[in-house]
């Protein structure tokens with residue numbers, strides 16, 4: 001009897017955690033982790049905003065005229081609304097990375113959805129007037145329910161390039177080398193602008209910031225353009241009407257204003273209007 005219970009528990013754990021892991025992280029099913037555009041790569045920054053590092057990163061991106069995607073924690077967005085506002089005003093995309101940096105494996109799909117994603121989306125929407133539609137789970141870990149429940153409203157975006165920029169490296173060139181060696185057409189690059197999450201080093205974003213200009217230079221030499229994740233993920237099934245349907249009533253009301261007043265900078269580098277919105281097929 002005990003062995004039966006043990007086997008049942010193990011089977012449940014496997015189905016709830018490892019099955020979605022294999023589907024998403026190994027097979028790339030149900031998530032976007034690579035763009036199809038051969039001339040672009042996307043820079044994405046997780047775990048922020050951070051009052052010390054994020055402004056410096058925004059300055060650097062502005063200097064290089066680059067738009068990026070920030071997967072923010074709702075709790076930190078609540079603490080630093082001015083940084084969220086600045087990201088939005090300067091044309092960056094804001095996605096959700098849970099309210100707290102907690103693994104989805106330890107939560108029910110309902111908890112993930114309501115207490116983390118929707119709560120964080122509400123916070124960002126209240127600050128910017130625009131509801132995020134992109135989501136990246138902490139450590140890229142989805143549970144079984146997320147795999148099926150999130151896809152209607154959110155684009156789940158992982159990555160194809162990752163250095164160990166969340167840890168301080170004794171060799172400062174190590175993470176840069178790791179990143180630049182992996183970059184390919186359509187790469188989605190994972191970086192971190194906050195070092196206050198579990199397993200990270202608090203000063204690591206400083207090292208990332210010091211090395212980022214040379215990574216950007218390498219990307220430029222390779223002939224790629226850095227864009228937001230929603231721009232690189234082309235050929236989507238998620239049309240604007242579908243995206244609009246996922247917006248809250250408040251955002252729908254603001255939609256006309258948003259699209260009219262901010263489209264010029266928000267999607268200024270998009271190839272055309274259709275491609276300016278989240279686009280990638282969910283694989």
Ligand SMILES: [Zn+2]
Pocket residue numbers: 046047097101137138139197
């Ligand atoms: Zn994270």
